[in-house]
Amino acid sequence: MVFSGKFIKNTLTALIAVFPLLSFANPDQDTLNIKAGSTAYTKEHAVQDEHAPQDKNDKINAYIDHHLQDSHDFVFFSDESTGEHYGFPLPVIVFDDGLHVFSSARFHHGEEVAEVDGNYYAMHHGKIYKTDANGTMKFDEHGHAENEKPLDFSITKNVITMLFVCVLMFLMFVGLAKSYKKGPLPTGFGRVLEPLIIFIRDEVAVPNIGEKKYRKYMGFLLTVFFFIWILNLLGMTPLGVNVTGNISVTVCLALFTYFITQFSANKDYWKHIFWMPDVPVPMKIILMPIEILGTLTKPFALLIRLFANITAGHVVIMSLIAMMFVGKNLVADMPISLGLTLFISVIELLVAFLQAFIFTMLSSLFIGMAVQDHHHEEDHDAHTEEEPIII
Amino acid sequence: MEVGVLNLVGAGLVVIGAGLGLGKIGGSAMDAIARQPEAAGKIQTAMIIIAALLEGLAFAALILGK
Numbered sequence: 001m002v003f004s005g006k007f008i009k010n011t012l013t014a015l016i017a018v019f020p021l022l023s024f025a026n027p028d029q030d031t032l033n034i035k036a037g038s039t040a041y042t043k044e045h046a047v048q049d050e051h052a053p054q055d056k057n058d059k060i061n062a063y064i065d066h067h068l069q070d071s072h073d074f075v076f077f078s079d080e081s082t083g084e085h086y087g088f089p090l091p092v093i094v095f096d097d098g099l100h101v102f103s104s105a106r107f108h109h110g111e112e113v114a115e116v117d118g119n120y121y122a123m124h125h126g127k128i129y130k131t132d133a134n135g136t137m138k139f140d141e142h143g144h145a146e147n148e149k150p151l152d153f154s155i156t157k158n159v160i161t162m163l164f165v166c167v168l169m170f171l172m173f174v175g176l177a178k179s180y181k182k183g184p185l186p187t188g189f190g191r192v193l194e195p196l197i198i199f200i201r202d203e204v205a206v207p208n209i210g211e212k213k214y215r216k217y218m219g220f221l222l223t224v225f226f227f228i229w230i231l232n233l234l235g236m237t238p239l240g241v242n243v244t245g246n247i248s249v250t251v252c253l254a255l256f257t258y259f260i261t262q263f264s265a266n267k268d269y270w271k272h273i274f275w276m277p278d279v280p281v282p283m284k285i286i287l288m289p290i291e292i293l294g295t296l297t298k299p300f301a302l303l304i305r306l307f308a309n310i311t312a313g314h315v316v317i318m319s320l321i322a323m324m325f326v327g328k329n330l331v332a333d334m335p336i337s338l339g340l341t342l343f344i345s346v347i348e349l350l351v352a353f354l355q356a357f358i359f360t361m362l363s364s365l366f367i368g369m370a371v372q373d374h375h376h377e378e379d380h381d382a383h384t385e386e387e388p389i390i391i
Numbered sequence: 392m393e394v395g396v397l398n399l400v401g402a403g404l405v406v407i408g409a410g411l412g413l414g415k416i417g418g419s420a421m422d423a424i425a426r427q428p429e430a431a432g433k434i435q436t437a438m439i440i441i442a443a444l445l446e447g448l449a450f451a452a453l454i455l456g457k
Binding site: 203207300301302304305307308309312354357358361362365 | 436439440443444446447448450451453454
């Protein structure tokens with residue numbers, strides 16, 4: 001077993017202790033200065049952002065927007081009065097007439113122009129643009145940057161978090177698999193994982209996909225479930241990562257479901273899409289485009305649901321913390337704000353599980369619809385007639 | 392009216408619709424569980440799926456409207 005019992009116990013205790021208090025601790029750092037009445041921005045900051053927020057509400061909005069975005073460095077908190085950021089830089093990999101790899105420290109948190117192999121790059125709102133030695137940026141009338149963008153394959157904050165979760169899952173499940181060699185009962189942390197795996201198998205995969213075919217899809221369903229769940233939970237920690245609330249991540253996860261569904265679909269599935277049986281011919285023609293569109297809207301709903309739920313949760317929690325600084329009296333507002341934040345945090349813990357479960361559930365439902373045999377329906381009708389009706 | 396204000400009105404409408412839908416789903420599920428408590432597990436699963444589908448629609452509207 002990779003994890004010892006004591007380690008788990010200590011980690012869990014520490015996590016539970018810090019969850020409600022430190023969840024999204026970052027706004028405190030930001031807003032302490034507001035409390036002191038210093039709305040003045042440091043010079044570097046003003047240069048970096050031309051429409052630097054001066055108003056307290058604008059500042060909070062900017063802070064929340066920044067939290068929701070991916071970034072090229074891992075900043076835990078920053079001291080606004082000195083303009084210093086505490087965290088570590090991440091590697092930047094850009095493809096722009098050749099592959100360039102350099103550290104994001106060279107951007108100095110977006111305040112300086114990085115010179116790499118004769119090319120100049122500047123960062124604007126977390127995105128990398130090609131520029132000249134002075135870092136000149138061109139903007140259109142809406143304030144969008146018009147500079148050329150290199151292809152960006154950087155190891156960003158989200159990427160490094162996903163890699164971390166991959167390693168974590170690998171260690172957890174290899175540990176579980178190894179413990180079965182010793183005996184039928186798992187040891188240590190495996191005792192937490194085994195019921196969850198059995199839950200996914202018995203409550204999600206088997207009822208939706210069917211006794212005979214479910215085994216093939218268990219790997220995908222379990223991976224997706226634990227991946228989303230762990231990432232959702234990491235989003236609740238003060239690390240300030242927001243991976244499942246990033247639409248690119250959820251698009252990718254939904255694409256997996258889409259392709260697995262389409263490639264495992266049988267003859268009946270395609271027949272029901274292109275030439276629906278048992279309906280008149282004009283109806284068949286009308287139904288065809290609707291059904292084709294239907295295959296696309298299902299994964300679309302899947303990706304929007306996960307993205308919007310997690311984003312909404314993060315925004316609500318950060319707004320509630322910010323509430324204590326917007327009001328007139330800090331001391332009076334603090335218990336209300338903290339109480340509400342704790343309440344929503346607990347709900348978010350439930351949502352973190354529920355969204356992972358729903359994603360897995362709907363994925364297995366879609367796969368099940370694509371692979372099911374169709375004589376099953378007539379059996380079902382005959383079956384219900386026999387059952388006594390209880391009123 | 393400005394577009395921003397209309398957006399907020401639209402968001403309100405979406406929330407009203409989603410609230411009505413969720414209320415109907417939850418209420419029906421409660422009725423069903425009261426009638427057949429032994430089927431509570433199955434009813435809950437079905438309820439969560441329908442609620443998730445509804446939620447997906449509501450969120451799609453909110454995001455596209457933003």
